[in-house]
Amino acid sequence: MAHQRTATTSESGEYDQRSLLYTPPIKYPPSPTYEPGKKPSKAPNDLSDLVRQIDIHTVAVDVVYQRFSTSPTIGLESSAVGHLTKSFGKNVISAPTTQYWKKALNYVFGGFNFLMWIAFIATLLSYKPFGEPDPAIFNLGVAILLLLVIAISATFYAVVDFHASRIMKTVNNLIAEEATVIRNGERQTISATDIVVGDVVELTIGNRIPADMRIVEASLDLRFDRSLLTGESDLIPGSITFTSRNAMETRNLALTSTYVAQGSCTGIVFATGDRTIMGHIVAMSGETQFKLTTVQREVWFFTKIISGVALLFFCIAMILWAVWLKKRFPGFETASGAIATSIGCITAFVPQGLPLCVALSLTIISRRMAARRVLVKNLASIETLGCMSILCSDKTGTLTEGNMSVRKIALSNTEYLLDADDASKRSFPTQWSLSLKTSPPLSQLALVSRLCNGAKFEGQAERVPVSQRTIKGDPTDTAILRFGEESLQKSLSMDEGTEMVRTLSRTYKKTFEIPFNSRNKWMMSIVQESTPSGFTGTWMLIKGAPDILFPSVSFILNSKSAAVPFNAYRPRFSRLQHQWGSEGQRVIAVCKRPLNNVKLPEDENELAEVLFNEVRDLTLVGLLGIHDPPRENMKETVKIIRNAGVRVFMVTGDFSLTAVAIAKQVGIITQNPYDTAVDLPRSGRIGVMPEAITRRTASDMKPSEDDPIRALVLTGDDLEELEATDWDNILTKYTEIVFARTNPDQKKLIVDETKKRGDNIVAVTGDGVNDAPALKASDIGIAMGSGSDVAKEAASIILLNDDFSSIPVAIELGRLVFDNLKKVILFLMPAGTYAEFIPVFANVFLGMQLALSSYLQVCFSITNDVIMSISLMYEQPEFNLMHRRPRNARTERLTDWRFFIQIYLFIGLMMWPCAMGMWFLYMSEQGLRFRDVILVYNKWEDGYRGFTIDQLNHFVAVGQCIYYITLVFLQYGGLLSIRNRRVSTLNSNPFWGPRRNFMVPIGMAGTALIGVANLYGLGLQRLFGTTHIPGKFWCIPFAFAGAILIMDETRKLIVRVYPKVSADSNTVAIFLQLKLNSPSLSSRRWLGNVIPNEG
Template structure:
């Protein structure tokens, strides 16, 4: 029977959940920027439409004000609002999500990829993210003696190899602690095969019965189906029998195979379980030493405690043994004695502590995680109930047994990934629960810090216990470091790191895998959960690394930068034609010339010819220096002032000139002087107009309407055909297209072909061109636009060269977006 003492938000889990869910929902930077751009257009489009209507009314009068109103607002609104923007931006996000999926990165929100691209800090766990999370016990330290590998066994008979009593204290006590004070266990649900020798294979399964003990009894073993010519023998547990080794070499082979068995639990617990299982009978040790009380490990106390009942004494008393395992520097403070190799409990004086600290520092400098072990025996009532809150168990005066060193090697790709991030101007924070020396050693191995005197000012190592004491100035100093290592940190301190960095306008990505990490993950600009982590952490995170690999974060940042640039390239491609479309109506309103475009032509471009190139921009590859540039500044938007100047300023007007020349050629080809077109639309170029005369040629109303339709199509050719050339300029922001590659994006080539086919249909197919208000145009219109657009292309090449050559020049920065 259990007693409920807390529920809901009053529980620890509830408090963490409240801290996580109580934070306001995050809006992505992309969402904010797109929203800003939409608001900008909502102001710009009506303003331009109103100005156009007023100018048109002053020029043509207000007699037909309804037509004037509809024409002005329809053309201006359609021209300025990129109708295909939402579809193309969504396509870009989807393509990025698919790319990241192939790299084992799951985006919970598509738009979070943009924030990844702007990340300035990555605060990463060490274990499993920077390292392989394949932990192995490499050494034991007892009484200032280092045991490399396993305790010696070659002096014992094979029948004694898996007996705990084979070893003497404190070795036997440490092995017992590894077996009993341990939450890990082998995964019995999986069919694990361990080859003892070439004659048979043992299949381990919890539900199968134990049969046999020695190799010479093999003929009497229960035989199962043969596989690969090997007879299989079943056992309830590998620990419940004396294994039938015929030689010590076979035992070593068995021990190697045991280390590869799948197990469940924390990585360090699994490492100690496998270490002990290769030396003693873990199952028997657990059965003969039942645990009567346990305090599990957590990141705050950094130790685990179990109490086992050794035997019943007289007068209803019992002898208990308390075993603790955890952070060695914390456990040593609870001890006043240490056991030596002669099984003697000697005072833990300054000399003994100095030996311990030297050993821990040596292991730490090798990048090892050091786990300490302590115990104490005591007598208490046989039916005594231990309680964590009451603290009715020994907490001081323990006997220190020794330590084990656990190796967790860095991932092979971690060093290169960190170098790539550093080259990209991204600062790396390693946040770990390991002690100072271990954290520093791993940081050196992966290239996070460099001991060279010239580089020592670029990094710093801080202890978790000091984080709450840091002043505003201290945080400012840390925020300026290129690399930071935080040792012995707790999840609460992770949240504090995030908050302090955000106060300094830093975009931070934080990794975490536990329930306690969820507030920091929720608070960070980009919360990065681990695929092997808890569900609460995954729910709080924005992205999930299915392979728990730091290199995947670097790849995600690269994709985020590409996504940002591709959206910017999309804007740079789509927005300029708004100016050319507006000039098509402005030359009519301002100069009284024949109208150069209409709402149907504008719609055919915005919802037709412009869509394929926009979608093709989704597949635009990286520019070669994308990870060599620093993260963009916080205030830098997708639609920046420089981009507006490029699209609505000089480039839009340059393209409008090409359209105007193509438009003028139609009139020249009919022998009409352009000067004669000034204010001619007041009386001509309409169904109820009069004959028009120029250069001695008189044109009837029908001829005028046909020529005007040709001029409309010529302007359309100027916009669309010019945009085909502009697409190649827009496909790179800094890199020359001769280096980036004209054919590096096959989708763009296909899009240009489709765009060209659609334009030919709109201009030359009878019925369609008449419906749009156009007519076939001569080939020279195409030639004029092509020559002029090639000139614009080389203008952009010169602009990009200047950006690469003089990136900080104030004049060049005006043309850099």
């Protein structure tokens, strides 16, 4: 571990490692004692009380080791670990207690259920007392049915919620965090949940702090991100030094759920799980508040509108009865009957299946994503994925495999090309030594690579071949360490290599280190070289980006290991950097400098400042070319994303030529040549918006589809010079962009500037600490499962299998949620708020008998609507879903004017006349013409048109059943036509083929059986007055359903022939658009687009 000078354990800190019990805490007045790992005797009233009880940060380091019966080299023994685990449990913070009674109330009264409760109460009142002295059992039956509907709906909500929580819990278990601890004298990687009090834990950049710890070793640049704990975004320095009695402010504590943003450290755990500061905060914070997703908010808004309209019409119907019908037509409607009829306003308008489908859809999509090992941390991300318009992707470990290896070496006068997989094929000079001063340049290159390195081998397996040994560290250091070790072992025998490793540790002592960071672009190690004869010197070893280090290089090692002036070699090495970078390789310069004549201060801060100033007069040892191949099928994946209308930008810290080479390999850049900062149009320093940018593209902030594709490559330095209008120009002119040599702040700047312009929804992919700020700032953060803890915490989506090809699948599923919900509304509304409401309207305003009884209305709304709409949620994506432009979340809603015309002037206008026409047809066959059933009011009584009241009531009952069964079959036609917005039903039937949906025929069969049960069930006939209907009224509705299907097939055909016509347009809107856009149709276009290619 890289660390600064730390206090060492004194003799008083030695203890019996076999002891199972640790020493009681030593009191240091006046600070109150907080016994580590145990709850305070008295629960603190607030966080301040808790923090004041902690004193572990005020004691010396050796006392800390003694207090917890551990040591820096041995750690805890297994027996002690077992005892502590049994005593204190797992290192897990308990989830806030769920108030299940609140959830139950939401299930029972949420969604449209509160309207169902109103309908239930009103129907119950219509039975008694308003139905007395002769209450109708029919009303009681409807009330019971409504109560059953509420119970079923609440149960469904609960089941969906339960399954959703199980899915999220299962997938969360797949990203269990790990920690590196010292136990039994060995470094081990364990689950973070198995950490116990007294564990010695090693932390590196990007790690999440798994428990509250006292820092006992720390690198100079140690910084913590405590934003999750404190809400502050500024990084907090860390050290071994006690700086404040306040445990939240002192620098020598690392607290749970914070992150190592820079540097590395070692700490001793003093509290785990619920006993940590974060554990107490969670316990005091109570239950987590649930936030609605975007679609859920839209549906809730839609629900409130529909509910308001339903209640309005219910009130209007009751007021009309009270002030007009009751007085003008006495006997037409009793109070009980008026209430029962007005209830139809509520049940007709309520699309009961909609909230259920919203909950179910997000669960279905979550399950599909989980199957692809994509963790969605919040459901809102699913919807946002469908709106993604820009994807900013990191390069290393995201677009590339992250499996790096040294492929090329350049010395002063020699170059080596290394075999990728077989170290035995590498040839090295026979002359070899372990001296930084006298060994040949290749020996020194291997030595510096081995010594100036932030990675380390795990375990004590020196005799295991290097290619099989596990290395912990970032990919670049891992590749360089493996190269250095292999080089040494290749030049010596395996036994000599083992002895060499031990010799290295005796010969070179690392006294100080500045780890690599994205701002400096280099890493430095200070080592003291010693031989058996004594001290030989202090060396600065430094490796990093050539373009950063070359200005500080004055010498180079020649073939005789002599330092000669670098100027004569500079052009060659600059050319090599550009050549290797153009091949997609990461180029690392390895340098050294003797510090024997430099006075190094003891103070760490002063030492760091001195060393920064001493980065000059470096001696170049050699160049390393590191190969990191693109992921498999990456080019095809990028192509799919771009075809979906999403621009893919590369944002990386790598050299620009390396970034461009990889960008070309994966298809992010397809144009050659590409523009750079000097090609941007400028007027002085202020960018000028090109005239070609129209108002539309300025709003969208994307290039026009008619403009040629252009590519741009910018560096981090270029970004510092950009004005606001330059960003406008960049985002409206260029489709392909690479941002190279960027640091974390610049990555975040790119995201912020992109989000500001137009209606862009920006996604960011990354895996490292450097990507975390951009991930957090984006609309959708996507982290790799193997990435740092910081990146995974900042992201909203995690690709557990590191499979970049899961991103287009996630985009498609995000779009599918919105698509299917639109289909559900389009399916529910025509028959619900239209065809079901017309009978109520006709009864109240036109004096007709009720064409659809309240029972059949409720039954249709709850069974047919819900069952059939749920089947739509299992629809597959339409063939062109990934060829559409991303949805604009601000302007494209679930419903718009075209949508309502489609509902009320297209499908709805066919449904209710067909159903009402069937009712009039039956009445006419019984001798009651249109004028005999309209404006009748209270004339419908015994003797009307020569019929007894029993005959008239029978006619009404049969007519109501005909109306009901007609709606059932009309829904079949509506469902089949709504399944696809463009593709013909003949090419996408639900029964077989790639677009089959078995839920559709199951739903059809289920609703048909319910219809038969309603008409022929003897119990239902007696209770609700239903009856059988003549055979031909079973057949005619099929023709009407076919007519709906044919009409919509005509609309689809026109949409396919005229691609610019919106698929959501209805027939009226289509012909309006045709009149404006196209004068005629050619037979060739008609024939060429009748049957589309689904791809």
